Amino acid sequence: MSAWRLRVKLRSATGLLVSTRPTQRHTSPYGPLTLCRSLSTGSHLRNEFFKDLEAQLAAFRKKAADALPGSSWSPLQINPNLPPERADIVIVGGGVLGWSIAYWLKQKEMVRGGVRVLVVEKDPTYSQASTVLSAGGIRQQFSLLENIHLSLASADFMRNINEHLGVLNEDPVDLQFNQSGYLFLASEEVAHIMEENYSTQRYAGAKVSLLSPTQLKQKFPWLNTDGVVLASYGLENEGWFDPWTLLNAFRRKAISMGVIQCCGEVTDFKYTTDVLRTASGDTVDLKRIGSVKVQMPNSLEYQPVECAIVVNAAGAFSGKLTEMLGIGSGPKDSIAGIPLPVEPRKRYVYVVHCPDGPGLDSPFLIDYSGVYFRREGLGGNYIAGVSPEEAEEPDTSNLEVDYQFFEEKVWPCLAHRVPAFEKLKVTSAWAGFYDYNTFDQNGIIGIHPLINNMYLATGFSGHGLQHSPAVGRAVAELILDGNFKTIDLSNFSFRRILTQEPMLEINIV
Amino acid sequence: MSAPLTSLHRCCQRSALLLHVARQRWSSSSASPPPLHTRLLLFLTQRFYDVEMLLSWRSQLMRNQLQKKNAYYGYTQRFYGLDLASAYFILSLKGGFRFAGQSEWFYADQKGKFSWDFLNHKDTLLEEVDMSYTVINYRGLCNLEGQRSLRTLKLRGCPEVDDWLLARLHVFQDSLEDLDISHCPRITTGGLAALRNLKGLKRLDVSSLPGILSPGLVIILLEEMLPQCQITATGYDYSLNDAQGEEEEEHMQRQR
Numbered sequence: 183m184s185a186w187r188l189r190v191k192l193r194s195a196t197g198l199l200v201s202t203r204p205t206q207r208h209t210s211p212y213g214p215l216t217l218c219r220s221l222s223t224g225s226h227l228r229n230e231f232f233k234d235l236e237a238q239l240a241a242f243r244k245k246a247a248d249a250l251p252g253s254s255w256s257p258l259q260i261n262p263n264l265p266p267e268r269a270d271i272v273i274v275g276g277g278v279l280g281w282s283i284a285y286w287l288k289q290k291e292m293v294r295g296g297v298r299v300l301v302v303e304k305d306p307t308y309s310q311a312s313t314v315l316s317a318g319g320i321r322q323q324f325s326l327l328e329n330i331h332l333s334l335a336s337a338d339f340m341r342n343i344n345e346h347l348g349v350l351n352e353d354p355v356d357l358q359f360n361q362s363g364y365l366f367l368a369s370e371e372v373a374h375i376m377e378e379n380y381s382t383q384r385y386a387g388a389k390v391s392l393l394s395p396t397q398l399k400q401k402f403p404w405l406n407t408d409g410v411v412l413a414s415y416g417l418e419n420e421g422w423f424d425p426w427t428l429l430n431a432f433r434r435k436a437i438s439m440g441v442i443q444c445c446g447e448v449t450d451f452k453y454t455t456d457v458l459r460t461a462s463g464d465t466v467d468l469k470r471i472g473s474v475k476v477q478m479p480n481s482l483e484y485q486p487v488e489c490a491i492v493v494n495a496a497g498a499f500s501g502k503l504t505e506m507l508g509i510g511s512g513p514k515d516s517i518a519g520i521p522l523p524v525e526p527r528k529r530y531v532y533v534v535h536c537p538d539g540p541g542l543d544s545p546f547l548i549d550y551s552g553v554y555f556r557r558e559g560l561g562g563n564y565i566a567g568v569s570p571e572e573a574e575e576p577d578t579s580n581l582e583v584d585y586q587f588f589e590e591k592v593w594p595c596l597a598h599r600v601p602a603f604e605k606l607k608v609t610s611a612w613a614g615f616y617d618y619n620t621f622d623q624n625g626i627i628g629i630h631p632l633i634n635n636m637y638l639a640t641g642f643s644g645h646g647l648q649h650s651p652a653v654g655r656a657v658a659e660l661i662l663d664g665n666f667k668t669i670d671l672s673n674f675s676f677r678r679i680l681t682q683e684p685m686l687e688i689n690i691v
Numbered sequence: 692m693s694a695p696l697t698s699l700h701r702c703c704q705r706s707a708l709l710l711h712v713a714r715q716r717w718s719s720s721s722a723s724p725p726p727l728h729t730r731l732l733l734f735l736t737q738r739f740y741d742v743e744m745l746l747s748w749r750s751q752l753m754r755n756q757l758q759k760k761n762a763y764y765g766y767t768q769r770f771y772g773l774d775l776a777s778a779y780f781i782l783s784l785k786g787g788f789r790f791a792g793q794s795e796w797f798y799a800d801q802k803g804k805f806s807w808d809f810l811n812h813k814d815t816l817l818e819e820v821d822m823s824y825t826v827i828n829y830r831g832l833c834n835l836e837g838q839r840s841l842r843t844l845k846l847r848g849c850p851e852v853d854d855w856l857l858a859r860l861h862v863f864q865d866s867l868e869d870l871d872i873s874h875c876p877r878i879t880t881g882g883l884a885a886l887r888n889l890k891g892l893k894r895l896d897v898s899s900l901p902g903i904l905s906p907g908l909v910i911i912l913l914e915e916m917l918p919q920c921q922i923t924a925t926g927y928d929y930s931l932n933d934a935q936g937e938e939e940e941e942h943m944q945r946q947r
Contacts, residue, residue: 341829341855345754350746361858361885389861401890417861417888421881542912543887560880560908 264485265444269300274448275495276303277313281432282654288439290658304447312497315614319422319546320648321364322388325379325688330386331669335652337419347435355431357423363416365545373412389418404540450475470634493637498526498615500640524641527618528576532588536606537562553595583611618643622684628675761831773837778809780834784825791818816840823847829856840866848874854882861888873898892920899926
């Protein structure tokens with residue numbers, strides 16, 4: 183306490199002191215710690231009093247200066263964490279997609295400071311965010327051309343990540359990308375689908391190869407090829423990486439370019455409604471969002487942010503956001519009656535330890551039964567899981583893990599496919615939400631037809647992370663250029679939900 | 692009680708020094724301007740964003756130069772064929788190569804000069820390529836992609852060789868027998884996993900890779916992954932950690 187007062191005194195003293203009085207140095211046989219020890223308390227107390235006096239006078243002077251007009255002190259404390267009152271674009275959701283869109287918006291703006299972007303994230307610990315709970319894989323083995331192009335573009339981005347997301351004087355970004363490839367195994371019924379997908383993937387430029395069971399056995403001697411008729415193996419640009427690093431790289435670069443970050447929850451919108459009449463006499467309400475109400479965490483304090491454009495990148499919670507605008511609560515046979523078909527779905531990921539398992543060359547293996555596993559680190563740990571059946575979807579109110587599910591659904595298939603996994607131990611597990619698109623399990627990108635200035639970028643059902651750089655660029659092109667420029671994702675617009683034309687991935691799982 | 696006094700003494704000395712310096716500065720500014728480099732530094736500290744812009748331009752320029760060096764030699768391919776284009780690319784980057792069926796190596800010297808004799812061997816595939824200490828990167832490898840009978844590839848000490856280039860080496864999976872990626876600073880364990888495709892590899896040199904964190908374990912896993920391959924991995928410190936090392940030292944001292 184006295185040391186603090188001494189330091190305060192000295193800081194103010196540098197301006198006031200004219201001469202310093204050096205203390206006397208007594209040499210003593212017992213070392214320097216015992217010098218300057220005086221036996222009388224009188225002089226010490228007097229010194230203390232004068233030191234205190236200096237400090238008190240300085241504080242008094244400071245308070246007087248603050249009280250006079252012209253100083254910036256005010257008795258009203260303003261919460262410094264509130265978002266700004268006005269922003270051009272508000273991105274709801276601070277996951278990898280939200281920050282990717284923020285980065286690309288700043289990257290593509292024509293003038294410095296051209297767009298004022300605000301990213302609102304309700305949970306800065308990311309405890310329930312899908313991004314950080316994902317397995318982190320990237321693959322090009324899709325059946326839709328758009329998905330393959332998105333994956334290729336994202337892999338391209340990650341290859342040159344330091345060129346894109348490198349900040350001056352900061353450490354380079356290290357995604358810890360494991361170039362291990364994906365391996366899909368097909369049984370006899372689905373082998374033809376795999377062949378078709380293979381030709382689409384090759385046409386799009388993905389480096390994939392087909393393997394027969396004998397070649398599989400040669401390449402991966404630890405694999406049991408029982409029931410496998412064909413396998414599809416990614417040679418390049420496939421593997422897994424650390425999603426937290428990618429998220430932080432996007433965030434760091436976006437903040438360095440001037441994106442404003444806010445920790446809060448969007449609880450309401452203020453919008454204006456234009457009522458239009460169709461030819462047959464029905465009314466259509468076209469809404470335009472005027473401002474977003476951002477509520478501070480654990481508090482009733484809120485800030486209405488006036489904005490021009492709102493981007494819905496809230497992931498698993500995007501459905502709730504559109505409900506606030508009345509989407510889905512209109513009459514059943516109208517456009518307003520169709521809700522955003524995105525809901526959270528819980529998926530379990532189990533970490534297992536098997537010392538005799540596959541080695542460094544083990545790919546991200548996905549069996550035709552839906553069970554997947556991949557290597558994690560170098561110590562014989564693996565990550566495994568499976569997508570549950572539609573009828574057995576677990577409860578999404580929490581992120582508790584059901585270990586019984588592993589015993590019943592995951593382990594038998596794993597042990598059948600890789601005999602070494604018969605002796606494994608589950609060391610830990612976690613659960614995360616998919617932003618599951620109940621309509622066709624592919625992303626929804628584009629403006630909502632009834633809300634003039636809300637852009638959707640959600641519903642990726644497990645592929646959001648691997649497509650995030652390319653989708654971020656696409657949404658930024660939509661907003662700033664008006665149309666897609668690099669990859670045409672018009673097939674992923676909300677229109678397909680209105681016309682009930684699903685863009686299904688014809689995959690083997 | 693004496694400790695705060697000693698700290699007070701030190702603080703007094705420091706404040707005296709500060710005052711002294713400040714007095715000197717103000718006195719010297721009235722007498723003569725500070726030297727040019729000090730004035731320049733003070734000028735730059737006032738202009739942070741300009742300095743940031745200049746530095747980012749500089750790094751962008753260096754990156755552009757690198758990409759230009761590694762560009763796709765499309766015209767050369769069209770006029771001279773795949774093999775001569777690859778050969779020309781290698782020589783422009785100051786590497787060396789040997790044609791299949793020939794025994795002499797074509798090298799470019801330190802200044803980048805090379806003889807044009809290689810033009811005489813049209814449509815001969817390259818068998819051995821030595822790109823050690825060159826700036827080849829992922830983009831540049833596309834110039835070598837057509838060489839399906841490449842047997843030896845030396846990428847020793849290349850600063851731009853990273854995991855993605857290793858992943859691209861799958862195009863040589865049928866023919867590559869000898870690969871040298873020692874001393875490359877950007878390669879990490881994830882890239883070494885990409886060597887799984889090179890099943891025909893007979894000799895692999897992964898010495899002194901600073902990017903690998905647990906070299907002993909990684910080398911063992913590599914040996915398991917490529918059973919027919921002879922792996923050279925020198926330049927790593929496989930010693931035990933510090934506590935055990937100190938115990939050993941004490942033991943030896945006591946013995947003496």
